[in-house]
Amino acid sequence: MTPELDGDAVADPNYDDEFDAIVVGAGLAGSAAALTMANRGLEVLLIERGSSPGAKNVFGGVCYTPTIRELTDFDGAPLERYVAERRFSMLSRNDETAVSISPGEWHEAPHNDSYTVLRGEFDEWFAEQAVEAGTTLVTSTTVTGLVRKNGRIVGVETDRPDGTIRAPYVVLAEGGNSLVSEGADLKATETRENVAVGVKEVLEFPGRDEVIEDRFRLTDDAGVSYHYFGEGAVGDAFGGGFIYTNDDTVSIGVAYRIEDAVAADQSPEATLNAFKSHPAVAPLVRDARTVEYSAKTIPEGGAESIPDLVHDGAAIVGDAAGLVLNNGVHLEGTNMAVESGYHAGNAIARAADQGRVGAKALQAYPDALERSFVVQNLERYAWMMDAVEADRDLLFEDLPRAFADAGTEYFRMDRTPKEAHAENAKRAVLDAVGGWTGAAKLALRYRKVVT
Numbered sequence: 001m002t003p004e005l006d007g008d009a010v011a012d013p014n015y016d017d018e019f020d021a022i023v024v025g026a027g028l029a030g031s032a033a034a035l036t037m038a039n040r041g042l043e044v045l046l047i048e049r050g051s052s053p054g055a056k057n058v059f060g061g062v063c064y065t066p067t068i069r070e071l072t073d074f075d076g077a078p079l080e081r082y083v084a085e086r087r088f089s090m091l092s093r094n095d096e097t098a099v100s101i102s103p104g105e106w107h108e109a110p111h112n113d114s115y116t117v118l119r120g121e122f123d124e125w126f127a128e129q130a131v132e133a134g135t136t137l138v139t140s141t142t143v144t145g146l147v148r149k150n151g152r153i154v155g156v157e158t159d160r161p162d163g164t165i166r167a168p169y170v171v172l173a174e175g176g177n178s179l180v181s182e183g184a185d186l187k188a189t190e191t192r193e194n195v196a197v198g199v200k201e202v203l204e205f206p207g208r209d210e211v212i213e214d215r216f217r218l219t220d221d222a223g224v225s226y227h228y229f230g231e232g233a234v235g236d237a238f239g240g241g242f243i244y245t246n247d248d249t250v251s252i253g254v255a256y257r258i259e260d261a262v263a264a265d266q267s268p269e270a271t272l273n274a275f276k277s278h279p280a281v282a283p284l285v286r287d288a289r290t291v292e293y294s295a296k297t298i299p300e301g302g303a304e305s306i307p308d309l310v311h312d313g314a315a316i317v318g319d320a321a322g323l324v325l326n327n328g329v330h331l332e333g334t335n336m337a338v339e340s341g342y343h344a345g346n347a348i349a350r351a352a353d354q355g356r357v358g359a360k361a362l363q364a365y366p367d368a369l370e371r372s373f374v375v376q377n378l379e380r381y382a383w384m385m386d387a388v389e390a391d392r393d394l395l396f397e398d399l400p401r402a403f404a405d406a407g408t409e410y411f412r413m414d415r416t417p418k419e420a421h422a423e424n425a426k427r428a429v430l431d432a433v434g435g436w437t438g439a440a441k442l443a444l445r446y447r448k449v450v451t
């Protein structure tokens with residue numbers, strides 16, 4: 001194949017003729033792109049720096065699977081538990097105020113397409129689906145740069161001897177720490193306020209059968225996704241904590257703005273330890289042993305920081321393109337990674353059919369993404385980070401305390417009539433938000449989170 005560059009004369013780019021497309025990174029976005037292209041008849045090389053796909057991956061995590069279910073025979077996927085309960089807690093120093101959602105429908109397949117997974121197993125299985133479709137997977141190989149010819153991207157450099165590989169299309173699916181894309185000036189380095197750091201531990205409970213079922217009130221394959229905010233979760237930082245139940249382990253972690261991590265006098269590890277010892281959290285993880293510790297950055301720039309997604313000969317997908325929604329209620333990157341890989345793979349297959357490699361020929365990818373839930377969801381919450389930053393003290397410190405005080409007052413058991421308790425409870429919240437006017441303004445400001 002000798003693809004045309006959108007009407008420009010094509011100099012001989014010396015493709016190796018072995019592969020039509022090279023995918024950098026066998027995470028969810030990369031494997032989705034590889035699988036989609038292989039299904040469309042392209043010869044695909046998928047390059048992963050880890051010893052196996054997922055070996056280097058860190059996440060909470062709940063994997064949201066509507067697109068993977070469409071792309072694969074999902075019955076064989078290595079899932080831990082389906083999410084049967086989502087719980088949102090405000091933590092002040094010693095108090096917890098929580099809301100729990102556990103609809104009966106989530107117990108029925110397909111379980112709201114929300115499953116806890118361990119990425120080491122899940123990413124390996126997903127990459128295997130791409131391999132079964134014809135993709136060549138190479139592991140323990142790091143892409144160190146891109147090869148250009150007349151400005152066009154025509155291949156990759158790797159850390160292997162004779163490690164240059166040329167092909168008409170390169171998909172950059174390297175995750176949030178996107179050194180190759182940044183090194184090739186395909187995207188700017190994210191500013192610190194647009195990046196969070198996540199640290200996570202996987203805990204096991206040696207010799208304690210059924211401990212997860214008992215502590216989290218679970219039966220069979222049901223699991224939970226618990227989210228925590230407020231100073232009891234991550235001090236005065238902008239972020240929160242999480243607990244997810246796996247089959248026989250628990251994932252616990254905190255994620256907050258890197259700027260706060262740099263400014264704070266305690267390390268992310270110490271913040272996680274403080275979260276683990278909060279009175280509302282400690283009983284859930286008592287007698288646990290840490291079997292895995294990991295840390296990673298999360299792009300949080302939202303819609304505004306999506307870079308140009310296509311270039312002559314290349315497309316950027318998943319976290320590398322900043323496609324993560326984190327608004328306090330939703331932390332979703334897995335579904336966006338797969339969706340973007342799928343659309344990029346389709347656009348490349350179509351361009352390959354037409355024998356074209358230019359950015360214009362790949363424009364079908366950003367166009368499809370724009371119409372999909374990915375960009376629509378990111379745009380819907382684009383305003384939110386600035387609003388939360390402006391209300392930071394209120395949301396992370398004053399409100400959790402006020403709700404705890406209100407709850408304490410409302411249910412106080414003494415010989416005073418309930419009317420006085422209710423009035424004190426109301427006062428605690430209104431004082432924090434600036435009276436009825438402040439409450440109305442706050443509700444108006446954040447209405448889009450729930451409506």
Ligand SMILES: Cc1cc2nc3c(=O)[nH]c(=O)nc-3n(C[C@H](O)[C@H](O)[C@H](O)COP(=O)(O)OP(=O)(O)OC[C@H]3O[C@@H](n4cnc5c(N)ncnc54)[C@H](O)[C@@H]3O)c2cc1C
Nearest residue numbers: 025027028029049059060061062143175198318319333334
């Ligand atoms: C602490 C934390 C908690 C999270 N929790 C959730 C959650 O509960 N639910 C959710 O939906 N999302 C969550 N996310 C976000 C989610 O993990 C990401 O959005 C998702 O993994 C992005 O997939 P990806 O394929 O784009 O990138 P990644 O999963 O990061 O995959 C990138 C792959 O590329 C490889 N790679 C990188 N550079 C190179 C190179 N130069 N050469 C070769 N290979 C390379 C890496 O080894 C990796 O395998 C969380 C993230 C973090 C950090």
